[in-house]
Amino acid sequence: MSIFERYLTLWIALAMAGGVFIGTAAPFLVETIAAAEVASVNLVVAVLIWVMVYPMMVGVDLGSLKKVAKQPKGLVITLFVNWLIKPFTMAALGVLFFEVVFADLIAPEDAQQYIAGLILLGAAPCTAMVFVWSQLTRGDESYTLLQVSVNDIVMVFAFAPIVAFLLGVTNITVPWETLVLSVVLFVALPLAAGVLTRKWLATEARIEAFRDRIKPASIVGLIATVVILFGLQGQVLLDRPQIIALIAVPILIQSYSIFAVAYAAAFICRVPHRIAAPCALIGTSNFFELAVAVAISLFGLNSGAALATVVGVLVEVPVMLSLVAFANRTRDRFGVRDAASD
Numbered sequence: 001m002s003i004f005e006r007y008l009t010l011w012i013a014l015a016m017a018g019g020v021f022i023g024t025a026a027p028f029l030v031e032t033i034a035a036a037e038v039a040s041v042n043l044v045v046a047v048l049i050w051v052m053v054y055p056m057m058v059g060v061d062l063g064s065l066k067k068v069a070k071q072p073k074g075l076v077i078t079l080f081v082n083w084l085i086k087p088f089t090m091a092a093l094g095v096l097f098f099e100v101v102f103a104d105l106i107a108p109e110d111a112q113q114y115i116a117g118l119i120l121l122g123a124a125p126c127t128a129m130v131f132v133w134s135q136l137t138r139g140d141e142s143y144t145l146l147q148v149s150v151n152d153i154v155m156v157f158a159f160a161p162i163v164a165f166l167l168g169v170t171n172i173t174v175p176w177e178t179l180v181l182s183v184v185l186f187v188a189l190p191l192a193a194g195v196l197t198r199k200w201l202a203t204e205a206r207i208e209a210f211r212d213r214i215k216p217a218s219i220v221g222l223i224a225t226v227v228i229l230f231g232l233q234g235q236v237l238l239d240r241p242q243i244i245a246l247i248a249v250p251i252l253i254q255s256y257s258i259f260a261v262a263y264a265a266a267f268i269c270r271v272p273h274r275i276a277a278p279c280a281l282i283g284t285s286n287f288f289e290l291a292v293a294v295a296i297s298l299f300g301l302n303s304g305a306a307l308a309t310v311v312g313v314l315v316e317v318p319v320m321l322s323l324v325a326f327a328n329r330t331r332d333r334f335g336v337r338d339a340a341s342d
Helices: 008-025 027-035 043-058 062-070 073-101 108-122 130-136 141-167 176-201 204-232 234-239 241-268 273-284 288-299 304-329 331-341
Strands: none
Touching: 008 027, 008 204, 008 234, 008 304, 027 204, 027 234, 043 130, 043 141, 043 176, 043 204, 073 108, 073 141, 073 241, 073 273, 108 141, 108 241, 108 288, 108 304, 130 141, 130 204, 130 273, 130 304, 141 273, 141 288, 176 204, 204 234, 204 304, 234 241, 234 304, 241 273, 241 304, 273 304, 273 331, 288 304, 304 331
């Protein structure tokens, strides 16, 4: 890892602080960025996520996708954790903390808002940023793409019913345009660009050299995205720090628990590390762009649900970096099976 990647936690922390400062000192700038939307997808954030994803997509060899059928365990674990465990445990933790543990600290109507935001986070597995985490753990780009693509397809059909069931709302409105446009922007277009780039470069040596040159763009895109997201909620984060701490508790428990379940299952099922790490990280990370968009659409920009989804971003980045570090430290435990599957 480069020095820039090694100290990514520091850069992210500075990005968070910078975002809050910009959001409070120059709200007009943040409002201008927030207004650049199509189908509830912020175009500025979309471009930055595209910048994050493209370097990884250059490493995707479509010809190697046929080999994925020989290793279905990683995909099965991802789907099982993301859709049969994660949404329900997040809802359960939300109810436990905001209706029982923190009941004396929060008004009932606010508690329901926070629970709703947590449910939206839990029902939206990561689509874009997982490529960054996959790269940092030396994951298999082709397999990560497959996992993300299948999750996106499932999300189109399962997100609304699961959220409606968990919220107890039968007429929930999900911005389908946001879902479709997000998949196109964050997966399809970068993939097409990556495939065309590989064809243009022709040889593996030139492809690797090109990837080394553009690799820093992924981290820059991540940091810039964090600045914008925290800028959008800067004043709220300053005004209500105690609420942020309370919301963070169930998210932290959920994140580490889901990773432990998926990573342990991958180890027990003898999944190679280059597949096991992204497999566990996909479920741990969240498609926060979708969660924020739906929270705003359903409950409003200044709602408790929207705040909970933003706190999810606040918690997610340092948590994911800690899990990336753990996955890298435990790579040797998977060493024998990795060598055998090459």
